[in-house]
Amino acid sequence: MRYVSTRSENSERVSAAQAIKQGLASDGGLFMPLEIPKLEKEDFQKLADLDYSERAAYILSLFLSDYTEEELLAYCQEAYSENHFPGGAAPVVKVQENLSVLELWHGPTCAFKDMALQVMPLLLSGALEKTGEKRTVSILVATSGDTGKAALEGFKNVKGVNITVFYPTGGVSRIQKLQMATQEGNNVEVRAIKGNFDDAQNGVKAIFSDLDMGRELDSRGYVLSSANSINWGRLVPQIVYYVSAYCDMVKAGNVTDSVNVCVPSGNFGNILAGYIASLMGVPVNKFICASNKNNVLTDFINTGVYDRNRDFYTTVSPSMDILISSNLERLLYFLSGPDSTATYMDELKKQGKYEVSEAIKRAVSKKFAGYFCDEQETENAIQKVFNQNGYLIDTHTAVAMGCAEKYRQETGDSTPMLVVSTASPYKFASSVYKALVGECPEDEFEALEKLKTHTGVEIPAPIRDVLNKKVRFDRVIEADSMKLEVLDILK
Numbered sequence: 001m002r003y004v005s006t007r008s009e010n011s012e013r014v015s016a017a018q019a020i021k022q023g024l025a026s027d028g029g030l031f032m033p034l035e036i037p038k039l040e041k042e043d044f045q046k047l048a049d050l051d052y053s054e055r056a057a058y059i060l061s062l063f064l065s066d067y068t069e070e071e072l073l074a075y076c077q078e079a080y081s082e083n084h085f086p087g088g089a090a091p092v093v094k095v096q097e098n099l100s101v102l103e104l105w106h107g108p109t110c111a112f113k114d115m116a117l118q119v120m121p122l123l124l125s126g127a128l129e130k131t132g133e134k135r136t137v138s139i140l141v142a143t144s145g146d147t148g149k150a151a152l153e154g155f156k157n158v159k160g161v162n163i164t165v166f167y168p169t170g171g172v173s174r175i176q177k178l179q180m181a182t183q184e185g186n187n188v189e190v191r192a193i194k195g196n197f198d199d200a201q202n203g204v205k206a207i208f209s210d211l212d213m214g215r216e217l218d219s220r221g222y223v224l225s226s227a228n229s230i231n232w233g234r235l236v237p238q239i240v241y242y243v244s245a246y247c248d249m250v251k252a253g254n255v256t257d258s259v260n261v262c263v264p265s266g267n268f269g270n271i272l273a274g275y276i277a278s279l280m281g282v283p284v285n286k287f288i289c290a291s292n293k294n295n296v297l298t299d300f301i302n303t304g305v306y307d308r309n310r311d312f313y314t315t316v317s318p319s320m321d322i323l324i325s326s327n328l329e330r331l332l333y334f335l336s337g338p339d340s341t342a343t344y345m346d347e348l349k350k351q352g353k354y355e356v357s358e359a360i361k362r363a364v365s366k367k368f369a370g371y372f373c374d375e376q377e378t379e380n381a382i383q384k385v386f387n388q389n390g391y392l393i394d395t396h397t398a399v400a401m402g403c404a405e406k407y408r409q410e411t412g413d414s415t416p417m418l419v420v421s422t423a424s425p426y427k428f429a430s431s432v433y434k435a436l437v438g439e440c441p442e443d444e445f446e447a448l449e450k451l452k453t454h455t456g457v458e459i460p461a462p463i464r465d466v467l468n469k470k471v472r473f474d475r476v477i478e479a480d481s482m483k484l485e486v487l488d489i490l491k
């Protein structure tokens with residue numbers, strides 16, 4: 001299968017391995033497969049009897065035709081092993097009548113980014129071999145918290161690769177910060193920047209598009225790549241759990257026909273993977289795109305106008321504090337083709353804003369509903385789900401729960417709902433505890449213990465263990481010195 005840029009179908013057609021190695025297309029667009037493979041009824045029946053690694057290997061093989069099935073199965077069995085995902089990779093839990101939750105946070109960093117970032121480094125290693133790459137691949141990551149740690153865990157000590165993570169200094173939780181600052185591995189660097197997530201992401205994008213810098217690094221034996229969700233290698237493993245969840249819901253008798261899927265969204269990668277799963281044949285009636293107070297996606301879905309010229313809020317769901325949702329570009333490509341996509345992206349760059357055509361607006365609202373929760377509504381959702389169902393959720397999942405409920409009340413749509421749960425409640429323990437009890441613990445680590453005592457839910461081992469690790473990285477830099485920093489690291 002060949003891959004093309006979302007901004008021009010003719011300039012560049014590359015293999016999956018090349019797309020994964022390169023990260024971004026050379027015209028600044030994102031890589032997309034030229035066609036979407038389809039799953040038939042028999043495929044779903046077959047997949048239902050497989051375990052998660054086998055399901056993953058099968059779905060990946062449909063997209064990554066330059067990898068063998070044996071390779072992919074080996075990668076998936078390593079990535080999704082009991083070791084990395086104790087208790088299963090993507091369990092579906094029935095929480096209310098007609099509402100199930102897809103738990104994507106049983107991996108080594110307790111957030112859904114592990115689902116992709118445990119396997120993506122293996123895909124990248126394979127890609128380096130397949131493309132005869134001799135240079136060291138240097139991964140640059142901008143993170144609003146969870147991606148950074150998950151990428152560090154996935155890439156640590158991987159041969160032929162090193163990784164540098166930038167995070168906004170005030171924009172992540174204390175546990176997230178400590179998780180990154182204590183990262184182990186001989187090929188990792190972590191920097192805090194003065195700015196927000198978009199500053200970090202723009203800084204990384206600017207480095208990628210700086211040709212002089214590329215030449216300089218090349219002469220030093222390095223080639224840059226990304227592990228952000230703009231990389232196809234990040235996105236394709238996320239398609240798997242939507243297929244997997246549907247198989248499990250059918251098996252459990254919790255769905256007979258179609259489902260609604262509610263996804264807490266920021267960069268739009270997770271929900272976009274779900275959309276691709278639906279194009280493959282998973283019968284999704286509606287995607288509910290759930291945002292926090294940074295509701296740029298809600299407005300886009302409801303009005304067709306994407307406008308990032310607005311106040312930026314720091315919320316209790318920091319991994320969704322995003323004003324530029326990069327993967328929306330892939331949806332535009334599906335709905336309008338490369339030419340319009342290139343135009344919209346150009347407008348976004350120049351004016352921070354674009355408005356899609358009436359036809360695209362209609363196509364978007366046919367498949368997507370946009371809702372958001374403010375901070376109070378997020379807290380209310382945590383409280384309500386715990387009190388009524390005895391089920392503990394984190395702040396991001398709470399946004400989705402709140403939005404799923406709003407959607408149901410406004411539309412009366414009673415299609416079975418699958419809510420995607422993206423982080424362990426312990427990753428955001430202070431906010432969760434405050435939502436339940438009303439008082440904010442002094443310290444995030446005190447919050448872990450208090451939350452455990454209050455709820456009886458166990459603290460996941462990776463979070464418990466971070467307390468005993470040594471801080472290795474505490475450097476804070478200006479957002480506009482990221483380029484110099486990278487040149488300094490890759491001496």
Ligand SMILES: *Cc1c(COP(=O)(O)O)cnc(C)c1O
Pocket residue numbers: 111112113146147229264265266267268269270271319320396422423
């Ligand atoms: C990254 C993240 C999200 C947002 O996912 P996108 O793919 O960026 O839309 C939501 N919740 C958590 C916990 C995350 O880490």
